[in-house]
Amino acid sequence: MKQVLLAYAFISLIIIAGLSVLSYGYGVGYVYLYWREWQIQTNIWVIFIFLACLSLMIQLLWLAIKRYLTREQRKLETVFNFKNLHPYEQLAVVWLLEAAKDQHEFIRGVFSQSGLLKGIIASRLYWMQQQYPQALAILNQSNAMAFELAEIQRIEIYLAQNDGEQALTHLEFLNQHELSPWLKDVKSAYDLRLTALWGKFALQFPWMYLRSTKYGHLGTETKQEWLQQLLLDFDQAHVEDLQNLQQRYLDLQDQIYSRNYEIKTLWLKLLSRMPEMSQQHEDLALHLLDEQFNQDVFYLWFQQQLLKQNPDYLRVEQRIDYWENKYPSLPVFTFAKWHIYDATARYVEADKLLELYPDNVMMNYLRIKSTLKGQDDLIKQLNLIFENNANFVEIKI
Structure with a gap:
């Protein structure tokens, strides 16, 4: 359709130029048509415009009829060979079957005439074959108009090569780069890909x-997985990494409070491993416990209180009493009170608490711990056993 219109426009310009030259000094001419009872008196320009429009309409009508007949014929046609399909249909089949890995040559052939995508598609195919140097090399020859697509492919390659520095550099660049106008219609898909x-x-x-x-940059689920990964790799972190983590929390503190409960809990577990963030840890723990009760959160808060240089046992006990009224019949409060009674030499009351909740894991832990009193090495081993299923919670009390 576009080619037909361009052809008509080109031919019309030539005819207009010719008529203009021939009419110079002679005027627009005079044309008289007489047929039966019809008489038309006009000039050469009107006749030309009329004939051009009539010809274009007939041409477009013929194309529409031809396209319709071809489409109907293809509906009735029995396909025996993949190669007999239209190239777009072949691509659709490859896409639907996720068969790109097996159809490299076909895909490369389809895009061989594409000046815009040829290099990027070739790089993608090399990437699928894990031929990363070739994939990067051919990207350098890609069309500048497809810059964003080339950058996305380049990032994929760096990630496959475990080259985090390069991947971060190009991700940061794309993050600040204004999208090309021709990609505006697929901006949402581009943003999702990024x-x-x-x-x-x-x-x-x-x-x-x-x-x-x-x-x-991260969705909720990915952010949760990222925080869990930080906890898993926490022991491998360098000083600079921990400083970056602290700064990230301080920058996002207000936003973190509005995140879902699981993400806030994971942040709390990270903060519990950084003594210099003790105030932020306590604030977040209190916020979480006021929102809803969580045993891990409570334990982390309680453990932090007991590990202070001069614990305020009275204040801690009052806070526990408040939560016990708000969230009744929870063994973890008994677990906490035992530590307070033991620390404040209220041994009789502490021993009475050990009789409660005979089937609770934490109370069983206390009963064992109380029998090991004074045997610090055995208590440390007990803590290690208990930590194996502690969901990223370190046992320090």
Whole structure:
């Protein structure tokens, strides 16, 4: 359709130029048509415009009829060979069957005439074959108009090569780059793809992700997985990594309070491992416990209180009494009170608490711990056993 219109426009310009030259000094001419009872008196320009429009209408009508007949014929046609399909149909089949890995040559052939996508598609195919140097090399020859697509492919390659530095550099660049006008119609898909790459990077390089200059790249589920990965790799963190983590929390503190409960709990577990963030840890724990009760959160708060240089046992006990009224019949409060009674030399009351909740794991832990009193080495071993299923909670009391 576009080619037909361009052809008509080109031919019309030539005819207009010719008529203009021939009419110069002679006027527009005079045309008289007489047929039966009809008489038409006009000039050469009107005749030309009329004939051009009539010809164009006939041409477009013929194309529409031809396209319709072809489409109807293809509906009735029996397909015996993949190669007999239209190239777009072949691509659709490959896409639906996720058969790109088996159809490299076909895909490369389809896009061989595409000046825009040829290099990117070839790079993608090399990437699928894990031929990363070739994939990067051919990207350097890609069309500049497809810059964003080339960058996305380049990031995929760096992630596959475990090159976090390069991946972060290009992700940061795309994050600040204004999208090309021709991609505006697929901006939402582009943003989703970029978000997915940030998520992949964060899970693959959890500590390096903290060096990103802007936040908010991760979806809720990915953010949760990233925080869990930080907890798993916490012992491998460097001083700079911990500083970045602290700064990230301080920058996002107000936003974190509005996140879902699971994400806030994971942040709390991270804060519990950084003594210099004790105040932020306590504030977040109190916020979480006021929102709803969680045993891990309570334990982390309680443990922090007891590990202070001069614990305020009276204040801690009052806070526990408040929560016990708000969330009744929870063994963990008995567990906490035993520690307070033991620390304040109220041994009779502490021993009475050990008789409660005979089937509770934490109370069983206390009963064993009380029999090991004074045997610090055995208590440490007991803590290690208890930590094996503690859901990222370190047992220190």
